[in-house]
Amino acid sequence: MTTDGGAPSNLVVAASSAILASAATYYFVSRISLSEKGDVAAKTKSQQRNPDKKENEQLGPAKSPETQYELNLRGKIDRIYEQHGPKPFEFDNEVVSVFDDMVSRSVPLYCEVIDLAIYWFEKYYVPGTKVYDLGCSTGTTLDVLARASKTLVNETNNPCQFVGIDNSEAMVSACREKLEWATEDNIVDIRCGDIIEAGILNASFVIMNYTLQFVPVARRQELLHSVSSGLNPGGILLLSEKVRAECSELQETCTWIYEDFKERRKYTKREIARKKEALMNVLVPFTEGELRSALSSAGFDNVEIVAKWNNFTSFVAWKSPRLPVTITGKNGMHQKKDPPTKIVTPNLDALFDTFPVYLDDYLEPKLLSLVCRQRMEIFVDKGFKAGSMSNDTLQKFNAIAEMIQKLPQLESDTFIVDQHELIIGDPKELTEDEMTTFQQCINALKPWKKGPLRLFGTKIDTEWRSDLKWERLQRALPELKDAVICDLGCGNGYFMYRMLEYSPKLVIGIDPNLHAWLEFKLFQRIRSVDNLKFEYMRGDMMASLPLVFDVVFCLGVLYHTPDPMTMLKDIHKSMKPKSGIPGEDHIALFPRKRYTHMKGVYFLPTLNTLKSWLQRANFRNIEVVFNEELSTDEQRATDWAPVRSLAESLDPNDSTKTVEGYPRAHRFYVSCLK
Numbered sequence: 001m002t003t004d005g006g007a008p009s010n011l012v013v014a015a016s017s018a019i020l021a022s023a024a025t026y027y028f029v030s031r032i033s034l035s036e037k038g039d040v041a042a043k044t045k046s047q048q049r050n051p052d053k054k055e056n057e058q059l060g061p062a063k064s065p066e067t068q069y070e071l072n073l074r075g076k077i078d079r080i081y082e083q084h085g086p087k088p089f090e091f092d093n094e095v096v097s098v099f100d101d102m103v104s105r106s107v108p109l110y111c112e113v114i115d116l117a118i119y120w121f122e123k124y125y126v127p128g129t130k131v132y133d134l135g136c137s138t139g140t141t142l143d144v145l146a147r148a149s150k151t152l153v154n155e156t157n158n159p160c161q162f163v164g165i166d167n168s169e170a171m172v173s174a175c176r177e178k179l180e181w182a183t184e185d186n187i188v189d190i191r192c193g194d195i196i197e198a199g200i201l202n203a204s205f206v207i208m209n210y211t212l213q214f215v216p217v218a219r220r221q222e223l224l225h226s227v228s229s230g231l232n233p234g235g236i237l238l239l240s241e242k243v244r245a246e247c248s249e250l251q252e253t254c255t256w257i258y259e260d261f262k263e264r265r266k267y268t269k270r271e272i273a274r275k276k277e278a279l280m281n282v283l284v285p286f287t288e289g290e291l292r293s294a295l296s297s298a299g300f301d302n303v304e305i306v307a308k309w310n311n312f313t314s315f316v317a318w319k320s321p322r323l324p325v326t327i328t329g330k331n332g333m334h335q336k337k338d339p340p341t342k343i344v345t346p347n348l349d350a351l352f353d354t355f356p357v358y359l360d361d362y363l364e365p366k367l368l369s370l371v372c373r374q375r376m377e378i379f380v381d382k383g384f385k386a387g388s389m390s391n392d393t394l395q396k397f398n399a400i401a402e403m404i405q406k407l408p409q410l411e412s413d414t415f416i417v418d419q420h421e422l423i424i425g426d427p428k429e430l431t432e433d434e435m436t437t438f439q440q441c442i443n444a445l446k447p448w449k450k451g452p453l454r455l456f457g458t459k460i461d462t463e464w465r466s467d468l469k470w471e472r473l474q475r476a477l478p479e480l481k482d483a484v485i486c487d488l489g490c491g492n493g494y495f496m497y498r499m500l501e502y503s504p505k506l507v508i509g510i511d512p513n514l515h516a517w518l519e520f521k522l523f524q525r526i527r528s529v530d531n532l533k534f535e536y537m538r539g540d541m542m543a544s545l546p547l548v549f550d551v552v553f554c555l556g557v558l559y560h561t562p563d564p565m566t567m568l569k570d571i572h573k574s575m576k577p578k579s580g581i582p583g584e585d586h587i588a589l590f591p592r593k594r595y596t597h598m599k600g601v602y603f604l605p606t607l608n609t610l611k612s613w614l615q616r617a618n619f620r621n622i623e624v625v626f627n628e629e630l631s632t633d634e635q636r637a638t639d640w641a642p643v644r645s646l647a648e649s650l651d652p653n654d655s656t657k658t659v660e661g662y663p664r665a666h667r668f669y670v671s672c673l674k
Contacts, residue, residue, distance in 0.1 A: 071111060072143050072178060073100040081274035089278040091137075091168035099138055099171070103210075105265040108258075108309035113209060113240050114141050116307060118148045120316060121205050124236040125149075125160065129204035134195040134227070135211030136164030139175035139188075146182045162188040165198050196223045196346075200230025209240040209314075212291075213283050217354040220286075221380050224298035225344040233321040237300065240307075240314040244285040248365035254311040261310070288313060289373050297380035299341060342384045343391045347401035348514075351521050352379050358506070358533060362484075362548045371544050379536050382514055389514070396444070397514055403441040404522050407434060412527045418501040420467035422494055425456040425526040445519055447641035450494040455526065463641035465634045466494045469555070469667075476625040476671050480504050483550035486574065488539055489557035492519035496532050508549075509534045510541070542570040549575050558610075568617035575674045610670065619672040626669040 078098040089095070095102070104110050125131060133142050142164050149160035162182070166172050172192040182188040191198070196219055200206065206227050215223055227237055245251035262272050286294070288305075292315075295303045300317035307314035354376065359368055383389035408430075416423040430438060438456055442448075451462030480502035487496050490509030493516075499507050511517070511534070520534045539557065552571050561567045611622050635646040651657040656664050 071140055073104055074178060075100050078102040081271040082268060089282045091171055093170045096170040096174050106262060108261060108312045109307050113307055113314050114144055117141060117145060117207060117238055120236055120238055121145055124205055126204040129202050129232060130161045130163055132200055132203050132206045133164045134208045136166050136175055137171050139164060139178045141207060141209060142188055143178055146187050159187060164188060164190045165193060165195050167194055196226060200227055203231050204235045206231060206237045213241050213285050217284055218350050218352060221294055222344055222346045222349050224294055228299035228319055231319045233319060235319050237317040239317060241291060242285045243311050243313050244287050246287050246366050246369040257310050287369055290376065293373055293377045343394055345394055345398040347398045347405060351401050374541055375535060375537050378512060378538065397518060400441060400444050400518050403437050404525055406437050407525050410526050415527045417497045421452045421454045422497050423454045424523055427457040430456060447643045450491040460640045461638040463635060463638060463643060463645055468634050470495060470498050472626045472669060478551055480551060484548060486510060486549045486552045488552060488554045492516045493523060493534055495553060506531050510537050512536060512538045539567055540570060542574040545574045547576050565613055568613055572617050572674060577674055614672050619674060622670055622672040624670050628667055630665045630667050
């Protein structure tokens with residue numbers, strides 16, 4: 001059976017369904033009754049704003065016959081990328097003039113998400129609190145919510161307070177014009193400014209629709225923390241984003257589907273291609289996993305997807321009411337105390353490289369996405385959940401990060417890596433004020449563990465004489481020229497810099513030590529070295545870097561590891577065939593609580609035990625390079641490291657034992673091959 005045109009009827013039905021679905025994407029049946037006067041006023045203002053629009057043209061797709069309420073779309077038809085080639089996308093007057101049409105035609109489920117916002121708003125809005133729209137653009141969503149709020153006003157006699165914030169003056173101007181009726185009634189406060197610095201207060205409902213993807217990646221966590229902090233317990237964040245698939249092949253398919261979607265919204269292939277190029281490096285999407293992780297790290301307890309079309313996803317993130325922790329005091333009385341909330345650390349976050357581009361040459365896209373998510377989760381938490389990092393320490397480190405950023409980014413000619421001291425920077429390169437900041441910074445970074453160092457002429461006598469260890473290692477170093485090297489447990493990167501003498505291709509240091517990471521960032525501020533990378537990650541992530549490394553240095557790490565066999569197997573996976581691993585450790589011991597005052601020392605293996613571990617992890621050609629008692633000349637307290645060091649950790653009456661009564665440590669180094 002065919003239609004009059006000769007096409008099979010089932011094809012006609014399918015095409016008809018697509019048209020209706022298309023219309024439903026942008027128009028919905030409102031649960032709000034608008035006054036006739038309000039409709040006429042909105043229509044009149046829309047006509048005044050659209051003098052260039054032809055009579056038979058309309059903004060957005062064709063109106064569905066079932067629609068009782070049409071979004072208040074204004075401006076002109078979007079033809080920007082039909083008229084001229086791409087330029088970096090920005091929310092200027094030209095874009096704002098067509099924005100309502102652009103977003104309603106380009107974003108799937110645009111209208112349904114606004115409809116969803118009404119439901120979540122009515123359910124979670126608390127009278128007397130505020131509603132924020134961050135990145136409010138021209139105010140279409142605020143316009144709908146403000147109208148919906150009238151029913152709540154009738155029930156509570158307490159007007160809802162809406163705050164819209166956008167950093168584009170052109171957007172804010174259009175938003176104020178669209179919401180003139182609401183601002184006159186003091187229902188809506190429209191502000192022009194940075195949404196990160198806005199300061200969210202007393203909020204029960206926050207919307208960020210397609211906003212986070214335009215925020216610099218390094219500052220996204222700061223923004224989400226700000227939202228979480230400003231939301232009252234029990235509050236909701238509605239977050240809509242364009243997301244990236246973790247699998248590159250599936251991402252290509254998502255892109256193909258979306259571009260076809262835009263063609264069906266009357267965009268030409270040329271317009272689609274030009275806008276795609278214009279948005280490059282401007283719109284940077286996260287994966288769903290990365291967004292969930294970021295929301296969880298910001299303090300949201302439950303995250304759910306409530307709408308999804310291809311690679312466009314809407315989440316609700318709930319800040320649940322926190323139950324107080326019961327603490328028993330000295331007098332036996334029970335006290336209630338709220339669990340601590342991690343402070344925001346914008347300066348630390350600004351130093352973090354969110355996407356390690358260099359790993360793109362070594363990892364498949366899916367694995368690279370996994371590594372990116374893992375490293376972000378670890379950095380965002382910074383050891384807070386495990387209790388190894390306090391807010392006081394975070395505040396101190398955040399202040400140090402601010403000092404580092406106040407220093408100029410230099411490429412100092414004073415850079416010596418082949419002597420016992422690592423020498424970077426000439427004092428003549430800094431102004432007086434910059435030198436003051438530098439001195440404050442290095443003093444705040446005490447205690448300095450690995451060195452010795454000389455920075456801008458200041459000698460830093462560190463706790464560890466790491467140069468002595470390096471001299472021993474040099475006797476048995478494998479070929480490092482053009483090698484990809486991992487320094488596992490790298491500290492501040494002293495050994496990484498010493499490796500530069502041998503011209504490696506890349507050196508990646510791995511250490512979940514924020515103090516050491518800051519010291520490395522300071523070194524790089526004075527003289528950046530492109531083939532040195534510090535990854536703030538745990539050692540158990542080595543398995544996520546398969547067949548990457550030619551050489552792995554594992555120096556003084558195994559005895560801090562609760563599962564050394566798994567660690568060695570993970571190292572083995574990370575190495576290319578015939579790769580080498582220098583290592584060290586001695587003494588068969590399982591300390592009960594501490595060893596030389598140190599926590600986190602799980603055991604120290606004998607030489608035979610370590611050899612057995614290496615063999616079971618499939619390493620071969622195991623050789624002992626060095627074996628000697630650890631000396632107080634190598635590890636000691638100094639003015640730059642005023643700590644309880646080795647001498648203070650030995651029995652004062654018997655230097656062969658520690659203060660806990662355990663045998664004194666030996667150092668030995670072994671090398672082996674995969």
